[in-house]
Amino acid sequence: MTILVTGSTGTIGTQVLAFLDGRGVAVRALTRSPETAQFPAGVDAVKGDLSDIDSVRAALDGVTTLFLLAPNAPDELTQAMLTLDAARAAGVKGIVYLSVFKGEAYTDVPHFASKVTVERMIHAAGLPVTILRPAYFIQNDLRQKDALLGASVYAMPIGDKGISMVDIRDIGEAAANEILRRERAEAPLPHATFELVGPDALTAATISALWSDVLGRPIGYAGSDLDGLEQRLKAFGPAWLAYDMRLMMRRYQQDGAVATDAEIGRFTTLLGHAPRSYRDFAEDAAAAWAAA
Template identity: 70%
Template sequence: MAVLVTGSTGVIGKQVIEHLGGSGAEVRALTRTPEKARFSGGVTAVKGDLSDVDAVRQAMIGVSTLFLLAPNVADELTQAVQTLSVAREAGVKGVVYLSVFKGAEYVDVPHFTGKHTVERMIEHLDLPVTVLRPAYFIQNDVRQKDPLLSHGVYGMPIGAKGISMVDVRDIGEAAARELLRRERGSNPLPGETYELVGPDVINAQTVVSIWAEALGRPVRYGGDDLDVLEQRLKSVAPAWLAYDMRLMMGRYQQDGAVASSADVERLATLLGRQPRSYRDFAVAMAAAWAKD
């Protein structure tokens, strides 16, 4: 039997596949274009798209464990619910579902509410699922390279309340560990939930301090203007997605997304070490950018 990884060519999917490497598990990677996919040895590319139910049914044949990452699209909820239903019909014994930190609280943010609704399905049907709830990805801030280096500005309007940002490598490792635990179990295992969070509380003040130290130059915060954020995002993404991101940032500014020490320690137990810090990411990126 096999582990099927959805979202396999994206940032998180690649990390999951990398961390599954060398495990001995049969790994299949769902992708719309298997002919273009470049995976390491032992990973089989499988053609499919979560919006195509028949393709998902075909991809699920012979699969015992599923990593479900629904794409950030307008019908994300439909795709996720249908995929879980197909997996259930196919007899898949374990699932790892990528949800979101604070999904139950951010009720006005569409993709948060969608993921929380999927969690409700999992809970009400008592499905054998590990729910992973990642906070804002640290690596999203790779996109701050130009404003930081060209203008000395950190441009993401994260606000003053703080976010327990998480490293995508920790997400991939946590997912792989839970996939393998479920794959190796002789029977379906009870549900689990992990908040995937970093050890730091990153806000406007701490982020500019970290970057100033890492870059060895003054850095200022670009401000909390959500109109500017939305317009910038609309130049590279659909309007509905830009607005979704605006709503998310608005809630970060209003409420923050700070993890408890118990959340951090529970993730540390899963990983067998402390989660990676934002400071380490900034230092590594500054060094890499200096070589460009």
């Protein structure tokens, strides 16, 4: 009885491992660099990469439950589909797949479209999978520190339609809950899907007002300039990814990504508590920035 966690050293993978820690299960973490990876005690670091299918097959040996997080990469779709098929061939009992909120609507955003295609494979093959669809990560806004503290502006061009951002800790906890539910079941469980969303519909106006309150000084909105966003993102990653993120933000501006009360309610049930609010994050971030 072993759980395999992919994306184990990333933003979400580390949260999943933290919430699995101490839960009485054997955990294996796939990583390109097991010699340097820092995991909770008892986690078995296994060398591998989703782009290397032979390493994936080896890592799946003896695994009963898989957490699948495919990276934002040009071949994300191929990596995810091959891993799912390898898991099926290995006889994995349960899978938890990290997809994306509003993926079925944002068909012109490449990494959204890839995840929706993977969902189609899951349904067509009848795989025993929980699909988790997280919204935009709240903690992405830690990158707003310099703009907020230095220029007194919120610089992410989210527009005025609203986004139900989600805390990464809630994503990790929800994923761990579903992993454990499937791992502890005597037989494969039916398919399930959850929207992982925050309780707030955040807009340029509401988020600027919130930061003004938390920081105790006026915070403005830097505007909805997508050209500037793309150029900033190119400084930290490849051009194709910057363009992909630009397309995502364009759809946020055009259509928003606001959760329904029913979606928030189902997520609350999965977590066992209300999803964390953006204000909770902002107050914690402001306190940490002040202490530093």
